[in-house]
Amino acid sequence: MDVLELVNGNRVTKAIMMYGGVRRDIKEEHIPKIKEMLECYKQAFGKLAKLFLEDKTIKMRTREIGILPYEEAIKLATVGPTTRASGVKKDVRQDMPYFAYPDFEVKAITPDMLTGETIGDTYDRIIVRLLEVKQSIEIIEQALDEMPSGDILAEPKIIKVINQIKKAEGEAVARHEAPRGEVIHYVKLKPGFEYLYAWKVRAPTYINILSWRPMLLDMQIADIPIVAASIDPCMSCTNRVVIVRNNKEEILTADDLHRLSVKKTRRLLR
Secondary structure, three states: OHHHHHHHHEEEEEEEEEOOOEEOOOOOOHHHHHHHHHHHHHHHHHHHHHHHHHHHHHHHHHOHHHOHEEEEEEHHOOOOOHHHOOOOOOOOOHHOOOOHHHHHOOOOOOHHHHHHOOOHHHHHHHHHHHHHHHHHHHHHHHHHHHOOOOOOOOOOOHHHHHHHOOOOOOOOEEEEEEOEEEEEEEEEEEOOOOOOOOOEHHHHHHHHHHHHHHHHOOOOHHHHHHHHHHOOOOHHOOEEEEEEEEEEEEEHHHHHHHHHHHHHHHHHOO
């Protein structure tokens, strides 16, 4: 997070991408700090791999727990490490490479690369996430070595770009690979409309959360936290909740959830 702040000014929401380029350049004085960070993760990787992959207790607790078979992963359209841990070689950076990813030749990480087999359980999801730490280090190192010099924006006059957008119309869908998996963005523009006319996002948790059902069937109650956490869920990435009571479904929309949150906050303040 310190390196993110150094490079783009923000620690979490990076806000560095812009139309036709990036907001800030990576300078020569940044590179030593970035390499220092990478070295830290290289050293940590060995410790993490030994802790999570060689510890007998962790393996006993996660092996054959929360299995998501290959067929179910395909059927549910799961994404990211969740689907790759079930042997599905799916990664947007590999399948539809964008930005500089065509130069990096990113390959989808699956557990058989390490163990020679794929079960699709919680242990396999640990393997994939650990191997992706190593993969990320390699991508950053290659980016530093091969990063070209030159302008960081195709059009330096931002006001010109904004005026073009205001006159634009149409709609588009774009995909990219986030840490939890594929994110889909849909946008629509209308002439004369100053802002985006429509913008919809499908975050990976929204689709991955469906995998809990096959994962948790026949599991014990004590397995629920381990299995649920293994997909790295971001509950704020969902926009509705379905509550089942006495075989009847009740849907709470994003507006309902917001209203209930405000109601609870006011009650607590009293």
